[in-house]
Amino acid sequence: MTAVHALLLPVAAELYALPIGWAREVVRAPTITSLPTAPPTLLGLFNLRGEIVPILDTAALLSIGAIPIPAFAVVASSPHGPVGLATTGVPQRRLLDPPVGPSELWGTSGSYRVDDQVATLLDPSVLLTPGRLRGQQPSELAALER
DSSP states (O other), X not given: OOOEEEEEEEETTEEEEEEGGGEEEEEESOOOBOOTTOOTXXXXXXXXXXXXXXXXXXXXXXXXXXXXXXXXXXXXXXXXXXXXXEESSOOEEEEEOSOSBXXXXXXXXXXXXXXXXXXXXXXXXXXXXXXXXXXXXXXXHHHHHO
16 A cells, blocks of 8 residues: 555544545634534534535544534535534644554544554545434444445
């Protein structure tokens, strides 16, 4: 496997990587309008120069916790339109060396060494499916694939 150009997304103490081809831009501390009946994966909406963009709780998408107030949003281009992925720290562009191992986490595709940490590569084609965005659990989605 070859090196991967990625945007590193800090999520609490963990580090995730979004393939750079999916990233459109980074927004610092977006002002979020919450939606009372939204699934836990959807923090709300924010206005990006007149474009309304849903912002997702990256931790909730991965079923590893929650990000109550994002420090940044990485706007990704999904097949369903732009979507913000919440982070708890400054995203950074990085060229990842070949993977050091697989990832067991749903919606991810491998582990990469980044200095003294391990970054888990997100698979947006799995992570940003309509079912997951509606709040379906990964186990429910996996059952549908069988």
